[in-house]
Amino acid sequence: xxxxxxxxxxxxxxAITLAILSFAAYMLIGLMPGDPIDxxxxxxxxxxxxxxxxxxxxxxxxxPLLARYAAWAAxxxxxxxxxxxxxxxxxxxxxxxxxxxxxxxxxxxLAIAATGGVALGVLAAARPRSxxxxxxxxxxxxxxxxxxxxxxxxxxxxxxxxxxxxxGSAEDGGSALRFLVxxxxxxxxxxxxxxxxxxxxxxxxxxxxxxxxxxxxxxxxRTRVLWRHAFPNAAVPILTLAALDxxxxxxxxxxxxxxxxxxxxxxxxxxxxxxNDYNLALVALLLVALVTMLATLAADLAQRALDPRLA
Amino acid sequence: xxxxxxxxxxxxxxxxPALAQPARDSLTIGITQYPSTFHPNIxxxxxxxxxxxxxxxxxxxxxxxxxxxxxxxxxxxTIENGLAVRETAANGRPGLRLTYRLRxxxxxxxxxxxxxxxxxxxxxxxxxxxxxFGAAEFYRSAYELIVVDARTITLRFDKVTFDFASVGDFxxxxxxxxxxxxxADPRAYRTRTAYDTETTNPAIWNGPxxxxxxQPGAGVTLERNPLWGGAAPAFRRIQIRTVxxxxxLEAQLLAGQIDMIAGELGLPIDQxxxxxxxxxxxxxxxxxxxxxxxxxxxxxxHPALGDxxxxxxxxxxxxRAQIVARLFDGRQPVAHSSVNPLDPMHxxxxxxxxxxxxxxxxxxxxxxxxxxxxxxRRNAAGDRLSIELMTTAGNxxxxxxxxxxxxxxxxxxxxxxxxxxxxxxFFAETLSRRRFQGAALFAWISAPESVPRTTLHSDExxxxxxxxxxxxxxxxxxxxxxxxxxALPEELDPDERRQMFARLQAIYSRELPVLPLWFRSDAHIWxxxxxxxxxxxxxxxxxxxxxxxxxxx
Numbered sequence: 001x002x003x004x005x006x007x008x009x010x011x012x013x014x015a016i017t018l019a020i021l022s023f024a025a026y027m028l029i030g031l032m033p034g035d036p037i038d039x040x041x042x043x044x045x046x047x048x049x050x051x052x053x054x055x056x057x058x059x060x061x062x063x064p065l066l067a068r069y070a071a072w073a074a075x076x077x078x079x080x081x082x083x084x085x086x087x088x089x090x091x092x093x094x095x096x097x098x099x100x101x102x103x104x105x106x107x108x109x110l111a112i113a114a115t116g117g118v119a120l121g122v123l124a125a126a127r128p129r130s131x132x133x134x135x136x137x138x139x140x141x142x143x144x145x146x147x148x149x150x151x152x153x154x155x156x157x158x159x160x161x162x163x164x165x166x167x168g169s170a171e172d173g174g175s176a177l178r179f180l181v182x183x184x185x186x187x188x189x190x191x192x193x194x195x196x197x198x199x200x201x202x203x204x205x206x207x208x209x210x211x212x213x214x215x216x217x218x219x220x221x222r223t224r225v226l227w228r229h230a231f232p233n234a235a236v237p238i239l240t241l242a243a244l245d246x247x248x249x250x251x252x253x254x255x256x257x258x259x260x261x262x263x264x265x266x267x268x269x270x271x272x273x274x275x276n277d278y279n280l281a282l283v284a285l286l287l288v289a290l291v292t293m294l295a296t297l298a299a300d301l302a303q304r305a306l307d308p309r310l311a
Numbered sequence: 312x313x314x315x316x317x318x319x320x321x322x323x324x325x326x327x328p329a330l331a332q333p334a335r336d337s338l339t340i341g342i343t344q345y346p347s348t349f350h351p352n353i354x355x356x357x358x359x360x361x362x363x364x365x366x367x368x369x370x371x372x373x374x375x376x377x378x379x380x381x382x383x384x385x386x387x388x389t390i391e392n393g394l395a396v397r398e399t400a401a402n403g404r405p406g407l408r409l410t411y412r413l414r415x416x417x418x419x420x421x422x423x424x425x426x427x428x429x430x431x432x433x434x435x436x437x438x439x440x441x442x443x444f445g446a447a448e449f450y451r452s453a454y455e456l457i458v459v460d461a462r463t464i465t466l467r468f469d470k471v472t473f474d475f476a477s478v479g480d481f482x483x484x485x486x487x488x489x490x491x492x493x494x495a496d497p498r499a500y501r502t503r504t505a506y507d508t509e510t511t512n513p514a515i516w517n518g519p520x521x522x523x524x525x526q527p528g529a530g531v532t533l534e535r536n537p538l539w540g541g542a543a544p545a546f547r548r549i550q551i552r553t554v555x556x557x558x559x560l561e562a563q564l565l566a567g568q569i570d571m572i573a574g575e576l577g578l579p580i581d582q583x584x585x586x587x588x589x590x591x592x593x594x595x596x597x598x599x600x601x602x603x604x605x606x607x608x609x610x611x612x613h614p615a616l617g618d619x620x621x622x623x624x625x626x627x628x629x630x631r632a633q634i635v636a637r638l639f640d641g642r643q644p645v646a647h648s649s650v651n652p653l654d655p656m657h658x659x660x661x662x663x664x665x666x667x668x669x670x671x672x673x674x675x676x677x678x679x680x681x682x683x684x685x686x687x688r689r690n691a692a693g694d695r696l697s698i699e700l701m702t703t704a705g706n707x708x709x710x711x712x713x714x715x716x717x718x719x720x721x722x723x724x725x726x727x728x729x730x731x732x733x734x735x736x737f738f739a740e741t742l743s744r745r746r747f748q749g750a751a752l753f754a755w756i757s758a759p760e761s762v763p764r765t766t767l768h769s770d771e772x773x774x775x776x777x778x779x780x781x782x783x784x785x786x787x788x789x790x791x792x793x794x795x796x797x798a799l800p801e802e803l804d805p806d807e808r809r810q811m812f813a814r815l816q817a818i819y820s821r822e823l824p825v826l827p828l829w830f831r832s833d834a835h836i837w838x839x840x841x842x843x844x845x846x847x848x849x850x851x852x853x854x855x856x857x858x859x860x861x862x863x864x
Contacts, residue, residue, distance in 0.1 A: 034739020041782070042738050042753075044355040046446035046479065048765075049780030058443045058498075083502045087527070088348040090502075097527050151558065158566040166566040167559050168552055169529055261554040261563070263345075263528030274735070 003301065010300075014293045018286055022076075023069065025285050026278060030065040035276050036085075037061065059085060061276070072278060082279040086272065091279050094268065095287070101169065102252040102264040108180060109187035110245050116188070117195020118238065124196070125203030126226055134196055141193035150186040150259045157182060167261040183260040187253055191245070198241055202234035209233070232306055239299045239306075246295030251288040335840065335862050337548040341560045341569040342576040345528050345553040350506040351482055352437060352444040357576050357852075362551060364854025365520040365533050369482035370411060370430070372855055375845040377653055377759045379477040382855065383425070384411045387476045390803065395476065400469035401454055407475050413462040416540040419485055420513030420521045427458035429483035432490050434466075441497040449479035472800045473808055474760060480851075485515050519544040519858045529553055542858040549857075557582055564594075564836065574599060574835030575852050579708060583834030584640035595837045598642040601848035602758065603831035604649055605709075607700075608742070608751040609824070611786045615680065615696055616749065622823040623664065624674040625750075628723035630666035634715050635829055638708070642834075646827035648819040649755070649763050653848060656760050656812035662820035671723050680724070688724040697726040698749030701741065704731035709752055712828075716752075742784045743773050751784065754831065759849055760812075764796045767824055787824035839863070 037052045037059075056062045060071075075082055081091040124134035158166035167183075170176040206212065207230055215229045252266025265284060272281035344358035351359070351367050371387065374380040381387050388394030388409045400406025417425040436442045437450035444450065455467040468475065485505070493500045505515050510525050519539045524532035533549040552569055554560040557578050563569045564586075571594075572578055578586065580598065587596045615621045631645045644652055647661045675681075680688035680696045688696040700716060702709040710731070717727040727749075732741055741747050755766060765771050769788040771781035795815050802808045820827075835846050835853075843859040 032735065034735040038739035038743065039735060040355065040445070042756075044446060044756075046448065046758075047355070048446070048448055049778075051445065051447050052780070053778070054440050054447070055443065055445070058441070086347050088350070088353065088502055088504075088507045094527065151562075154559075154562045154566075158568075159562060162566065165568055166562040167554065168563065168568060169526070258556045259559050261529070261552070261556065261559045263526075263553075267555075268528070 003304070007297070007301075010293075010297050014290065014297075017293065018289060021289055022073065022282055022286055025282055026069045026072065027065060029273055029276060029278060029281060030068070032276075035061050068278070072282070081283050084272070084277055084280040086275045086277040086280065091283050094280060095284060098252070098263055098265050098268045099250060099287075101262055102257075102266070103249055104176075104180060105183055105257070105262060105264060106187065106249045106253060108184040110191060110242075110249065112184065112188040113191035114195050114238075114242060114245075117192045117197075118199045120192065120196040121199020121201075122203055122226060122231065124200040125207055125230075126222075131200065134200060138193035138196045141189050141191075141196075144190065146186050146190045146253070147255050147259055149189060150182070150256060153182045153186060154259075167259070169262055179262075183256050183262060186260075187256055194241060195238065198237050199234065202237050203230055206230045206234040235306055236303050239302050243295040243299030244292070247288055247292030250291045336546060337550065338546045338571070338841070338860075339550040339552060339569045341552050341554050341563055341572045343553070343555050343557060343560060344576050345555075346531075348501075348507055349510050349522070350501070350504050351480075352433070352484070353501050353504075355445050358553070360850065361573060361575050361852045361854055362522075362531055362533075364518070364852045365549065365857050366516045366518040366522055366536075367482060368518050368855070369480045371477050372480070372851040373477065373759050373847070373849050374851075375847045375853070375856070377655060377847075377849060379474070381414075383413055383417060383483070385414055386412065389476065397471065398467075400467065402469050404469060405471045407468045407471050409466045409468070409475060409478070410459070411464055411466070411478075414540075415462070417517065418538045418540065419487075420516045420536050420538055422538055423485070423487050423514065424461070425483050425517060426461045427464045428461075429486050430464050430481070431456055431458055432486035432493070433482060433484040436484065436493050436497070436500070439497050442493065443498075443501045446479070449481060453478075470801075471803065473803050473805075474800075483517070488512065488514050513538075520549060523548075539858075544858045545861045561586060565590075570838045571841060572834075572836040573853075574833030574846050577836065578834050580639045580642050580832055580834055581708065583836060584642060586836070592839070595839055595841075597835040597837070597846060598832045599835060599846035599848050600644050600651065600653060600830050600832045602651055602756060602761075602850070604646060604651070604755045604757065605712075605752070605828045605831055606646065606649070606755065607826040607828065608747070608753070608785045609787075609826060610745070610747055610749060610751075610784075611788075611824075612745075613698065613749055614694065615678075615690075616698065618678050619822055620674045620678040621680070621696075622826065624671040624678070624723070625720065625725065626664040626823060626826050627667045627671035627674070628725065629716060629719050629826075631828060632666065634712060638711055638715070639829075639832075643829045643832045645829050648816040648827060649757070649761075649766075649825075650812065650816055651757075651830050651848075654759055656809060658813040658816045660813075661816045664820075664823075668723060675724065682724050686721075686724055687726045695726055696724065697728065699728045699730055699747065700750050700752065701730050701732065701737065701747050702752040703734045703737050705733065713752060743779050743782075745773055745784055745786060747784070750826070752828075756850070760808075762796060762799045763815075764800070767819075768793050768796045785825060787822075789818065789822060789824070792818050792822075792824075 037055050041047050041052055060068055084091050084094045087094045120134045124131040154166045157164045164181050165179050168179060170179050212225060212230055215225050250265055252264040254266035254270055257264040257267050269284045272284060342358055342361060346356055346359035346362055348354050351363050368382045370383050371379055372382050379387060386394060394410045396408045398406050398408050413425060419425060434456045437444045452468050452470050453466045454469050457465040459465055488505045492503045505512055510522050513521050516536060519536055520533040521536045522531055523534040530550060530552040535544060535547055554563055560572060564572055609616050609622060611617045635641055635643050635645055647663045650657045675688055679690050683689045700713055702713055713729055717729060720727050742751060765782045767783055767787060771783040772786050773779040773781045795811060799811050802811060833846060837844060840863045842863045843861045844853050845856055846853050
């Protein structure tokens with residue numbers, strides 16, 4: 001009962017947050033100096049001042065910002081997300097391919113980072129003599145910028161050895177995995193450090209608890225003590241980290257996507273904001289916010305399930 | 312993000328060679344931009360023009376030799392051949408009546424013949440403001456289109472201009488596919504056109520290739536158009552991949568994922584030159600000068616810069632040849648006016664201002680700016696000769712140039728303060744509202760035989776009462792030049808026009824309303840087995856002649 005009330009309260013908070021966020025984002029994009037028609041004037045020598053005024057009116061850019069926001073919000077409440085100004089197609093037609101690409105890239109990378117990081121963190125806590133090794137891996141992973149690591153991987157595996165593609169995405173589904181290997185590795189290595197450090201810290205603290213000593217005294221195996229008794233109690237900060245990372249699944253990774261020429265959410269959101277593509281930018285931003293908040297809610301519920309004292 | 316990716320480019324420079332085995336019946340091209348729409352008349356983008364060159368043909372175009380030529384028409388109208396006739400327009404002013412005849416056998420990709428009705432549809436859609444086509448001056452001035460027969464149209468214009476025969480980039484639109492959508496709601500046409508909702512429909516393409524598949528944001532796959540009536544293209548399939556980051560683009564070329572990098576949308580000159588040095592003869596490189604004119608707009612309201620002698624001194628204090636040699640591997644021609652040396656209207660005897668620090672110093676002394684104790688020049692009132700130098704933030708090439716300009720002007724006793732802004736702020740606010748205080752470094756894109764009225768005529772100075780329209784950002788005023796800019800477009804005699812262009816260049820190079828720097832070059836990078844690509848350097852891309860591309864035997 002208390003859980004249902006929590007969920008309802010949090011969902012109401014999410015709805016209010018999204019409304020405030022949409023207003024703030026719309027205003028910020030609208031208040032940026034200039035608009036795409038100004039840039040088009042420089043790029044197209046045949047475009048006249050009259051053409052610019054006509055195109056501004058056609059795109060509604062000559063209307064007051066508040067009126068434009070009201071019209072947009074009314075459309076969204078009717079379930080109409082409109083057309084992307086930059087791509088001349090419905091917003092969903094632009095959003096879904098980018099979202100799929102980002103989910104494949106970041107889903108793979110975060111799954112590998114979480115699995116590897118947790119394993120390394122548990123290793124560091126269980127075998128203190130390996131802690132230095134795990135620390136070194138974490139420091140290297142965290143200190144190495146993804147663009148640097150990415151380009152090193154491209155040079156080695158694509159340019160020099162020719163084993164994997166340097167970037168892009170598969171035209172058919174057959175070899176899609178080959179195109180994912182290098183960008184996923186780039187992001188996974190960069191993210192593994194955070195999971196390793198959080199897991200090591202939480203597990204080290206948990207393994208000193210009296211009930212762990214009791215479990216050992218009762219003859220529980222080393223594996224059982226680690227994974228059955230200690231890990232569920234150490235999992236709360238890891239869940240929080242994973243919940244925060246869930247937003248990244250849909251917000252993309254601009255640098256990695258650009259370096260590996262993968263059309264994803266990060267680049268899409270950046271281009272939509274810079275191009276005053278309100279429909280696309282707002283739907284994408286709100287989607288990122290919604291997923292992040294829902295993941296945080298899911299993490300809260302999972303934490304309560306793992307630790308009844310939080311309920 | 313940009314510095315990170317620039318460092319990535321530098322790292323890539325250390326990479327070794329890759330193994331590549333290209334298939335010879337297909338070609339993969341890398342470009343740095345993805346078209347926002349495939350409709351030929353909505354939004355002007357280089358990426359779209361590049362793809363459209365393979366798939367859609369206009370009535371006329373500027374050829375690689377910068378002369379107008381027929382692509383879908385049989386003969387360019389001239390007064391001499393009788394296809395262009397002077398007449399009085401409906402508004403009572405001098406006008407023109409032009410007749411075009413379509414080539415025989417032109418068909419859309421579904422076999423439907425291309426007729427005057429397709430041109431009429433394109434014209435009607437363009438004249439309707441609600442349709443949302445970009446540049447509309449052609450549609451405004453072409454006030455009547457008469458379909459004489461299936462292959463012949465007559466256009467009537469309400470003005471006379473020397474470039475009448477080129478009719479912009481007027482091209483047929485598939486009336487049998489798109490007219491009903493447009494008529495249903497012209498305002499919604501831009502989102503309902505088959506070019507964006509049925510991009511792989513063969514019925515909307517008429518070039519040697521048609522779009523067979525689209526990978527949104529990532530690329531376009533072209534296949535031969537079996538109904539193309541011209542010379543058969545060599546490649547069965549062409550893949551155009553979008554790789555926005557040039558370091559990644561270079562990596563894909565070295566890894567053999569792409570065969571060539573388009574010059575129109577490819578690597579910057581310095582990156583291409585570095586790649587050429589590293590890869591030797593593995594690829595073919597061609598650097599083709601183009602119409603992108605890098606220059607310094609000057610604020611003529613500045614107390615010093617309004618003086619012609621100071622502008623001349625500023626230019627002579629710069630060693631532009633050395634800058635081009637050091638920063639651009641000598642691949643970009645130094646500019647002496649806004650008219651490109653490849654343009655038929657370029658005057659060979661245009662005045663030049665080579666690096667001459669002594670003459671620059673003498674001119675500044677003469678203008679009353681003498682060196683102070685700190686080396687910076689001052690006038691009689693003690694004001695320092697100090698100018699603000701602005702450009703687009705994040706443009707590495709321009710930021711490097713800025714540093715050199717600052718150093719060379721410093722040596723001449725001129726203080727330079729650098730202030731950069733993001734492009735949309737720089738162009739939309741600072742330039743268009745004339746808020747720059749000294750010099751602004753950026754580029755103009757023009758066309759062959761372009762008359763620079765919008766950038767130099769005093770009517771084009773942006774003002775609040777004109778809602779800041781116009782592109783004479785510097786505020787330059789010259790009645791003699793104004794008269795020339797008004798008369799030039801209406802002069803049909805090429806010899807007379809050449810004289811007028813020579814006069815324009817003489818005034819330009821003497822008065823220096825803006826300081827010319829150089830014309831940007833495109834770096835075309837091809838596989839050694841490819842031949843027949845003819846770079847143009849202007850707004851019509853090399854792909855308009857893609858059927859000439861061949862695999863070297």
